[in-house]
Amino acid sequence: MTSPQRVMITAGGAGIGLAIVEAFLREGASIQMCDVDPEALDQVSERYPQIGSTCLDVTDEAAFDRWFDDALDDLGGLDVMVNNAGIAGPTCAIEDMDTDAWRQCLDVCLDAQMFGCRRAVPVMKDQKSGCIINISSTAGLFGFPLRTPYAAAKWGVIGLTKSVAAEVGPFNIRCNAICPGAVAGPRIDRVINAEARTSGKPVEEVREAYASNSSRRRFVEASEIADMAVFLASPGAAMVSGEAISVDGHTQTLSAN
Numbered sequence: 001m002t003s004p005q006r007v008m009i010t011a012g013g014a015g016i017g018l019a020i021v022e023a024f025l026r027e028g029a030s031i032q033m034c035d036v037d038p039e040a041l042d043q044v045s046e047r048y049p050q051i052g053s054t055c056l057d058v059t060d061e062a063a064f065d066r067w068f069d070d071a072l073d074d075l076g077g078l079d080v081m082v083n084n085a086g087i088a089g090p091t092c093a094i095e096d097m098d099t100d101a102w103r104q105c106l107d108v109c110l111d112a113q114m115f116g117c118r119r120a121v122p123v124m125k126d127q128k129s130g131c132i133i134n135i136s137s138t139a140g141l142f143g144f145p146l147r148t149p150y151a152a153a154k155w156g157v158i159g160l161t162k163s164v165a166a167e168v169g170p171f172n173i174r175c176n177a178i179c180p181g182a183v184a185g186p187r188i189d190r191v192i193n194a195e196a197r198t199s200g201k202p203v204e205e206v207r208e209a210y211a212s213n214s215s216r217r218r219f220v221e222a223s224e225i226a227d228m229a230v231f232l233a234s235p236g237a238a239m240v241s242g243e244a245i246s247v248d249g250h251t252q253t254l255s256a257n
Contacts, residue, residue, distance in 0.1 A: 005233060006075040008068070009033040010058050010116060011085035012051075013040030015185055016135065016222045020082055021051065023226035024233075029080070032071035034058070036085075058085045058112035059104075068119045077127060080233045081120035083113040084135045088187060089150040091194035102149045109153035110160070117164050117175070124173045131233045132168075132175040134161045135225075136244060138251040140179055145254070146198055147191075154179075158244045165242030174241035176232050181248025182210045184219040216249030 007024050011017040012033030018040075021033055025048060034056035035041050041053045052074050054067050072078060089105030090098065113134050124130025139147065140154030158177050165175040182188050192210060196203045211217055228247050231237055 005029040005079040006077050007031045007080040007082065007233075008071050008075070008078060008116075008120070009082040009084055010056075010112065011035050012053070013037050013044055015187055016180065016183060016225050017082075017084045018044065019222035019226035020084065020229050021048070023223070023230045024080070025051070027230060030075055032075055034067050034071075058115065059107040061115060064112070064115045065119065068116075072123065078120055078123045078130060080131045080133065081116050081124075082133045082135070082229060083116040085109075085112050086135060086137075086153075088191050088194075089147065089153070091146050091191070091198050093146060093198075094148050097148065105149035106153045106156070109150065110156040113157055113160060117160065121164070121168055121173065124168070125171045128172045130168075130173045131237075132161075132164065132173070133229050133232055134175070134177045136161070136177040136179045138179050138181050138246060138248045139254060140177070140244065141246070142251070142254045146195060147254075151254075161244065162242045169241055174232075174237070176237075176240060176242070177244045178225060178228050178232070179244050179246045179248065180225050181214055181220045181246070181251050183222055183225065185222060188219065213253050214249035214251045218249065220247060220249065 007029045009020055012021045013035030032052040034054045036057050038055050041055055045053050056063055056067050058064055086109045090101040120132055134157050136157040137154040139151040140158045144151035161175050161177040192206050196206045225247050
């Protein structure tokens, strides 16, 4: 009988992160997750009391290490590390970019994923097994007008993923990046509203442009990202590593112009 997978997930309180939590729960996994939103954590804990949940700002390196140590002690090992935490960052022209806003976006979207990889790899090397899943974006594959820090961070995640995969492959560890397209939910609503304000276009025009950027002409569901994460952690993906895998309905451009 196969033992349940031991899974850690950052930003598991809502959106893609919660969908991934729920997908691994359906697979019988033991899960430790964190999120910066205490209200979201309370709701998840009430619904799924079997999950270990911690309130955490993933950019706080010392706090991240404490969470990782506690979660690892509880799980007794680590089979899957999902580095999901991210923020949209500012929407503006590059000449108007605020340095602090730029750095915050890279701190959350890129540095925190490095923290997760850095801590997971030694554990997985000792076990001689493991799977790391980093959440990038189609913004890591295209230029993204008015969203330069987000795109830069997500390109960085793909570079991180491919480099880590090359390092850890000989230890029977895999590392992949999932690149979601525009995912339905409150976050893309905020992005669309911000772009409409910046560009002066009607909200519905921007929304339609986002949907039409993929050949499927619709937004991605968070559950579709979660399904890919479960697959990548499965034996069926044993020879999938170092890949940036789009779940986006075939994005053709990220420009809303």
